[in-house]
């Protein structure tokens with residue numbers, strides 16, 4: 230199976246949030262399917278940890294010269310997923326379509342993935358991490374992701390990487406031509422060294438990248454420092470051990486020499 | 497026979513003795529969280545733990561057990577530190593980790609003396625600790641304070657912002673790595689033949705011969721004389 234990609238297009242989106250409802254429904258159904266809870270219970274409560282797509286609506290400018298922007302906060306299924314790399318128990322895996330998925334049965338709730346994710350995506354609930362799983366099981370069985378399935382306006386679409394990239398670039402080009410505003414496909418190319426390319430991309434006017442909270446250099450300084458010091462620590466520790474062994478050999482040799490010269494006495 | 501001088505009192509020795517295994521536990525249980533290179537520790541512990549708890553995931557079982565060890569060792573270490581920290585605070589102005597002489601030149605001289613002693617094997621008059629030991633003690637104090645504060649921030653991470661928790665996480669890992677490198681040197685020198693007397697004093701007797709102190713820790717000897725302690 231080739232890389233599966235999801236794309237959110239800000240232009241045709243009518244802000245109906247059917248995608249978010251679809252995500253919540255899907256994950257509640259999963260609870261029933263996996264016999265974690267019964268049907269009544271699964272529809273009660275907000276279960277925010279199971280809503281993997283959360284809208285962050287903001288108003289930009291001041292009325293009447295204002296407009297509303299809804300940034301989507303979700304897992305981007307990063308190519309170089311830092312969450313997957315840091316997880317100490319390998320509870321985060323990559324499925325066939327390269328969806329980055331938390332295996333709750335293995336998760337020990339250590340919050341490492343939360344620290345590592347530069348988009349602050351995973352949430353911990355009852356000692357387990359939760360985030361978007363890209364509906365990998367639906368995809369592997371020929372269905373679309375629940376969010377994509379729910380979208381009435383074609384603003385969410387998915388497919389193989391090649392298909393989706395082609396369509397996304399075609400749309401961005403069209404919007405640029407029609408509106409005169411440059412549109413870009415965020416995440417289509419390597420974003421930075423921390424996350425690589427993204428498997429959930431977004432078509433957006435270039436000037437609105439920030440308004441949509443699409444970080445062009447996602448990283449956490451503290452965690453980068455931790456990675457750098459780990460390398461220093463590894464090299465340093467090896468050097469120190471080698472230095473100590475070297476010193477001991479040198480020291481014993483020198484001592485023998487001094488003893489034979491009678492400068493020190495043997496104890 | 498020469499007179500015995502108490503160089504480490506019972507509280508110091510008791511604290512150091514238990515510090516050794518608690519820091520060993522904290523290190524062994526922290527390393528597999530820090531890096532996948534140490535997964536073998538979690539697997540090793542995970543095999544019996546998974547068998548006992550009927551768990552399918554050896555790595556998760558081992559890591560959970562290691563986390564339990566980390567948390568409990570940290571708690572024991574905190575308890576153990578309370579009397580020790582109070583004792584040290586009471587004599588804070590007279591701790592042997594402070595330099596015998598302050599200043600850049602004095603520090604450079606200190607390193608020259610260490611060179612003479614550890615490399616050229618010449619006779620040197622040290623204080624109770626030499627410059628390297630003093631620096632080591634200072635680094636240990638600082639990193640242990642950072643480890644403790646950031647460690648408790650991580651334990652109670654639900655009550656702080658996630659940004660703050662991430663900073664604590666990085667501070668915890670970085671101070672551990674600095675401490676770890678220092679500990680390798682400390683371990684090596686502790687078991688080195690030149691250090692036999694201190695080793696015996698720390699782990700067994702608490703005392704050193706007056707003659708030995710006079711000979712090897714001249715500055716310390718002068719200080720003890722001045723304070724009428726000998």
Ligand code: HEM
Nearest residue numbers: 522523526527529530563570643644647648650651669672
């Ligand atoms: C004294 C109080 C301490 C507390 C409360 C504490 C607590 C913690 C916590 C909560 C974590 C996060 C991982 C997890 O939840 O499983 C952690 C990680 C760690 N701890 Fe500690 N710890 C303490 C002291 C120490 C000491 C003294 C050392 C080493 C000598 C140490 C070494 C480590 C290491 C290496 C990690 C992994 C860090 C990383 O991967 O970023 N800790 N500790």
Ligand code: SF4
Nearest residue numbers: 304305306307312346
């Ligand atoms: S967005 Fe965060 S949680 Fe999702 S794959 Fe990337 S690092 Fe992991």
Ligand code: SF4
Nearest residue numbers: 316336337339340342
């Ligand atoms: S919280 Fe779970 S998924 Fe996240 S890093 Fe820890 S064990 Fe892995």
